[in-house]
Amino acid sequence: MGADIAISVQNVVKAFGQGAAAVRALDDVSVDIRKGEFFTLLGPSGCGKTTLLRLIAGFEMPTGGVILLDGADITNLPPNKRPVNTVFQSYALFPHLTVAQNVAFGLQMLGQPAAKVKARTDEMLALVKLDTFANRKVSQLSGGQQQRVALARALAPAPKVLLLDEPLSALDLKLRQAMQIELKRLQTETGITFVFVTHDQEEALTMSDRIAVMSNGNIQQVGTAKDIYIHPKNRFVANFIGESNFLTGEAADGALKLATGETIRVVGLKAGGKITVVVRPEQLRLGAENDGDLKAKVRTLVYFGTDTHCYLSLSDGTEIVARLQSPASGEAGLAEGQLVGIRFADSSVQVVED
């Protein structure tokens, strides 16, 4: 166990229900979260990301496995004994307390002297730019302000790890984008390890140092945003993060043979068996009919402003989408029904597990 690991989740299983009716929300999950990193658990609803967060917080106890915090076993500690704080999706601010009393709550429960509590509360309110709101009731604040109170309250006791459960999902788009930057700033300024749960891939890509993509109670892949986008490990990850084209065929030495009879160069590929490759829509290049690896017919063109989505079909009917940067004139120089050639750059073709 390296000294730079904040949270180590080892073979954690969480089952809800009894016997045959039991549902495994987490199925043998292991992951190490490093000190000071912005770590995101990303996945669709029901993938187990929130359950994992609640296990780290201590709101649920695992059915099996171990959770370490700074190397110490916290698996069976109640939440009030864990130096970990949570920002809840619903914020869960105490409605009978003022903004300052909310922020001071954790410090008071830790038994800190009043003067210290006051100083730290003021510091936290300044950090989230709410110093002038200290004596307001939380019900008098807007959604974005409540969000910042929740952050200040959770950061005030200087937790070893801050857990964030889809904290931005209740905010409108503009505010959400502003809060993304704000969160990243807070994380950098405080140096606290953030574990962030979201189903929004854009949120995950823009804020995280590393991302764990989850589905069906398992972690599918852990890596930086670039890692995961450029080298998705399997079909689920490729599909969940960004748009993907999947092509399936027979593996030959250095190439993939499609059902159309055409081949695509895949560097380092060894012959044998059926495989799937993924190509991102923005990596495709379209040219003249005979100038490419695959022949395709343009079915539909959709103009999106910055780019144009070109829906193509291969000769065997396989559908592919290409995303072309719109030129200044706005015309992609293509017409529906036109035959084109698709070219792949070597590095754009990635073999994935199914």
Added chain:
Amino acid sequence: MARSGFSVSRLPGFATIAVLAFLALYLPILTLVVFSFNSEVTMGNWGEFSLVWYQKAWANAEVKDATLRSLTIASLAAVMSTVLATMAALGTTRRAAFKGQTLIYVMINQPLMVPEIVTAVALMIVFGMIRTLTGIHGLGYLILAHAAFCIPFAYLPIRARLEGMDLTLETAAADLYASPWMTFRRVTLPLLMPGIIAGAMLAFVVSLDDVVITEFVKSAGQDTLPTYMLGQLRRQMTPEINAISTGLLLITVLMLTAFFLLTRKND
């Protein structure tokens, strides 16, 4: 769409029925209040507006004695039943679902289900046995009996409030290093307070008004205001009863108004 166009108030006879129902509810009470200000002894004729019956009631030592006893019993019974009801409400909402939950719920509300006269007779017998065995007399029996039948009236608003409370708030308190006891004291209890006060007020009013159980359980010289009034029926009725009733009505209306204000403000 058809539904939003439907309104009960457009049914034929709606206004008539509503007015008749309200008259049936409030005309007798209005009559009682009006005649409490009548200077004449008999209900048959109206003399002039007068506060003489209020003065008589106020000066009546028996009324004073019964009122004081009623207020003592109601206050103590309200406190006891509210404490128990709060514990019962926490016990039935702040834990995982368990087998027989509905049965427990029904059992807590026993006084609403079992005919009051049955409870009254049962209590009379049991308390009678205890009195003989221990030789202990006093107001305690009445207070205990009242506390018991007040529990569901205190329990229901408290439970409703607990069920409406966001459980995440208690989770958040635990996350912020509050022990289970501190979570209760600093988060659950303050948020529950309007429900507790409402429950206590309801219990107080219900106790203040009780005749049946009190009549069976009380010993000689332990009349409450309602049983005193019942006793007066055997003699000649004077508007003094009207005056006392109006006083009781005033207390109840004040308490219930407070109850509604409390439960409305923080829903």
